Amino acid sequence: KAGVTQTPRYLIKTRGQQVTLSCSPISGHRSVSWYQQTPGQGLQFLFEYFSETQRNKGNFPGRFSGRQFSNSRSEMNVSTLELGDSALYLCASSLEAGYQPQHFGDGTRLSIL
Amino acid sequence: DQQVKQNSPSLSVQEGRISILNCDYTNSMFDYFLWYKKYPAEGPTFLISISSIKDKNEDGRFTVFLNKSAKHLSLHIVPSQPGDSAVYFCAASSTSGTYKYIFGTGTRLKVLA
Numbered sequence: 001k002a003g004v005t006q007t008p009r010y011l012i013k014t015r016g017q018q019v020t021l022s023c024s025p026i027s028g029h030r031s032v033s034w035y036q037q038t039p040g041q042g043l044q045f046l047f048e049y050f051s052e053t054q055r056n057k058g059n060f061p062g063r064f065s066g067r068q069f070s071n072s073r074s075e076m077n078v079s080t081l082e083l084g085d086s087a088l089y090l091c092a093s094s095l096e097a098g099y100q101p102q103h104f105g106d107g108t109r110l111s112i113l
Numbered sequence: 114d115q116q117v118k119q120n121s122p123s124l125s126v127q128e129g130r131i132s133i134l135n136c137d138y139t140n141s142m143f144d145y146f147l148w149y150k151k152y153p154a155e156g157p158t159f160l161i162s163i164s165s166i167k168d169k170n171e172d173g174r175f176t177v178f179l180n181k182s183a184k185h186l187s188l189h190i191v192p193s194q195p196g197d198s199a200v201y202f203c204a205a206s207s208t209s210g211t212y213k214y215i216f217g218t219g220t221r222l223k224v225l226a
Binding site: 004033035040041043044045048056058090092099101102104105106107 | 159
C-alpha cells in the first residue's frame, strides 16, 4: 500500500515569491493535515482538510492557504515568502476523524534565500 | 500556549536498558494520545496510541502509560536498541472537538551500544 507522497522533496525560493506544495494521501484516507516543523518548535499545525473542506486551522498568517481535491489530494500554498518560512513542511493523512493515527509523508524541505 | 510539552529535549540510554520518554498536557479535553518516531530526512512514523479509557497500551517493546489525573503520559521502550535512536514526538487530540493533533517539541533519544 503506497504511503503519503509529498512533492517536491526539496525547494529553494527567494523572498517575496510564492510556492505550492503537493500531498497525495494514502488511498482511502479522507483527512489531510499540514504541519510546519522548525528546529526546536516541534510540529506546528497549519490546517486540516476533510472531504474538500477546511475543518481546522492553526495560528498561521493568511499567506498560508490550502485546498483539497475530490480525490483527497491536497495542496498547500504560501505567498509572499519570508525567510522565516524556511522549514520542513509535513503532510499527514488519516482515514476519518476520531481515534485514528495520522500517517506522514517525508515532507518538503523549503529553503528561502 | 504549549498544550503538549516534552520537557526533556534529549535522553541517552544504554543498549538493553529501558528508555522512558515523558509528555505532559494541559487540555483536559484531550482523549486520544499518540507517539511518533522520526528519523532525519523522513516523516514521523506512528508508533503507538492510547485512548483515555485506558491507562496502558502495549505493542511489542513499546508501552504507553496514561495518567489522566496528572495529565501525563509516558512511552517505555524495553529493551532499547541502537535503531531506536531518533526523535520521539507525543501528540494529543480531542475526538469530540476539532480533531486536530497537537504535538510536543520532541525528545531526541540516543541508545548507546
